[in-house]
Amino acid sequence: MSKFCIGLMSGTSLDGIDGVIVKINEDGRFESLIESIYLPFSKSLRDELKELSESQVVNKEKLLRYDFLLGKLFADCVEKLLEKSKIDRKEIFCIGSHGLTVGHFPSQKKIFGVNTAFTLQIGDGDIIAEKTGILTVSDFRRKDMASGGEGAPLIPFVDKLLFYRKDKNVACLNIGGIANITIIPKNESRDLIAFDTGPGNYLSDLAVKRLFGNKHTCDLNGNFAKKGRVNNLLLERIFADEYFRKMPPKSTGKEYFGEDFLNFVLQVGRHLDFLDLFSTISYLTPYSIAKSIEMFVEYEDFPEILIVSGGGVNNEFFMESLKNLLPDVDIISSDKLGISSDFKEAIGFAILGFNTLNRIPSSIPSVTGCSKPQILGKISLP
Ligand SMILES: Nc1ncnc2c1ncn2[C@@H]1O[C@H](COP(=O)(O)OP(=O)(O)OP(=O)(O)O)[C@@H](O)[C@H]1O
Ligand SMILES: CC(=O)N[C@H]1[C@@H]2OC[C@@H](O2)[C@@H](O)[C@@H]1O[C@H](C)C(=O)O
Structure with missing residues (x-):
């Protein structure tokens, strides 16, 4: 029953x-x-x-x-x-x-x-x-x-239960305050791999308030980020952070990708226009997610589908950037498969x-x- x-x-x-x-x-x-x-x-x-x-x-x-x-x-x-x-x-x-x-x-x-x-x-x-x-x-x-x-992360158990497919390797991505992925190989004898990829909405929420005022709780639909241009020099500098070099298992939190991290980025990028600075901070989220997935390119587990959930699904800048960064991966929201991305x-x-x-x-x-x-x-x- x-x-x-x-x-x-x-x-x-x-x-x-x-x-x-x-x-x-x-x-x-x-x-x-x-x-x-x-x-x-x-x-x-x-x-x-x-x-x-x-x-x-x-x-x-x-x-x-x-x-x-x-x-x-x-x-x-x-x-x-x-x-x-x-x-x-x-x-x-x-x-x-x-x-x-x-x-x-x-x-x-x-x-x-x-x-x-x-x-x-x-x-x-x-x-x-x-x-x-x-x-x-x-x-x-x-x-x-x-x-x-x-x-x-603990949700990987649930990801496998909900999204495992015999015919395709699947990756589940949750863009919450912190972003995390689960790679579910179609070959069931292979290990499940999952880890926090790095920043998510929390860093973007902090940055939007700092750069554009406290009345904003988030970068609604990614509108601020879409208006700026990503600065590659700053991006590479912040992507040099040691967390991105660590091999899984790994997890992180707001203690790491929060105020202190933002202060560091704002200091390094202080000469940039606010919109470009914000776009670059925002881009770090899809960029670090894509780089985490690219690590599997040489392996048989490389995902063919990426199922996205979490509040970040509503951030069009995140989603468009992910699609450009991962052209060979079919990117869909979990809602399309009957699982509410919010819940x-x-x-x-x-x-x-x-x-x-x-x-x-x-x-x-x-x-x-x-x-x-x-x-x-x-x-x-x-
Ligand atoms: N329309 C929108 N446009 C842009 N961002 C949005 C929108 N709606 C929600 N968000 C983002 O989603 C966030 C909430 O996401 P979510 O509820 O998945 O986070 P969480 O459950 O706290 O995170 P975690 O999975 O890290 O524990 C908001 O703080 C905001 O940044
Ligand atoms: C310690 C903690 O609360 N971690 C959260 C956080 O938010 C996202 C990411 O970092 C993930 O590792 C985890 O949550 C989800 C629910 C998990 O355990 O799978």
């Missing part, structure tokens, strides 16, 4: 909460999207979350209170989903909640002789379970990290929650570098 599951996601763009109700069959296969909702954060909440997730100095009390606050906002999102869908909460098998990442430090650092690496997503699962009365799985990344993995990750966390409760491992060693496939997350009983 298939089951209703709820997925909740709040990503690195800090724009709001995506929530879905999906139907999953007993083998763990996605059947259909039943309901979806997007709850944007207010401007002042965004600013607080930005401070919390970017500042090096953490206000302990603020961190803990926001852990609670987000738990409550995620629970509100569940209530809205139930109301909209008219589904009784007793019919929901589980909630899978990603939370909101406030820190992600996957590279090893020795403290008191011990190698450490960890990640933190807030929006406590206990609060969600208590307020909704529904079994909740949260905190998905830490078990992977505990076994030596990067803790990200793919929320759908993913509903599936990951279902996996946990069915003891299905969701992390993949070839993707995150964990020592063995892990059953992820923490379970909060209602």
Whole structure:
């Protein structure tokens, strides 16, 4: 019998909460999207979350209170989903909640002789379970990290489930705050490869505000970027960043491709016209994605189709640049294949929650570098 599951996601763009109700069959296969909702954060909440997730100095009390606050906002999102869908909460098998990442430090650092690496997503699962009365799985990344993995990306499991094809190598690209890809070889005996390619909407959102004023929350449809000309010298200088040279598994975050990175680019490109400067910053996203895919040119896994999701699908400059950079790849939005590009990750966390409760491992060693496939997350009983 298939089951209703709820997925909740709040990503690195800090724009709001995506929530879905999906139907999953007993083998763990996605059947259909039943309901979806997007709850944007207010401007002042965004600013607080930005401070919390970017500042090096953490206000302990603020961190803990926001852990609670987000738990409550995620629970509100569940209530809205139930109301909209008219589904009784007793019919929901589980909630899978990603939370909101406030820190992600996957590279090893020795403290008191011990190698450490960890990640933190807030929006406590206990609060969600208590307020909704529904079994909740949260905190998905830490078990992977505990076994030596990067803790990200986790959606590749879902990408394979949704998009695997026998006849073609497929790549799934999500352009969220950070961009990431999953390469799914048609030859099932080959390993899945997935990693964060680098910047995504977050860097573009920061740059648009800095260069064109705070009234802009993003580069709507890529309109500013389309007006400028990419400066190749600046592009090569910023593409020289060591993250782009690293081999997968690798993951990154706003700590890396955020304010500090933007300050560096603005400093190096200070002599440029604002539109050209912005176009170049923006171009770094499709350029680094295309270069990541080109790495596979010599391999049998080179993707013939690129299925794109995430808010970046709406950025025409990103999409047009990708098409020019990858002329041999068929680039389509996941919407064309029946998976909402806005809600793919929320759908993913509903599936990951279902996996946990069915003891299905969701992390993949070839993707995150964990020592063995892990059953992820923490379970909060209602
Ligand atoms: N019409 C549009 N034009 C340009 N950009 C857009 C448009 N609509 C959404 N975006 C971009 O998409 C972003 C939100 O993307 P998304 O919801 O995929 O991010 P996320 O889930 O926070 O990211 P992540 O996958 O990194 O966790 C916005 O911050 C904005 O930059
Ligand atoms: C630590 C963290 O929150 N990482 C996110 C982030 O946003 C995109 C990219 O960086 C990806 O690695 C990941 O999210 C998706 C949902 C994932 O785990 O697949």
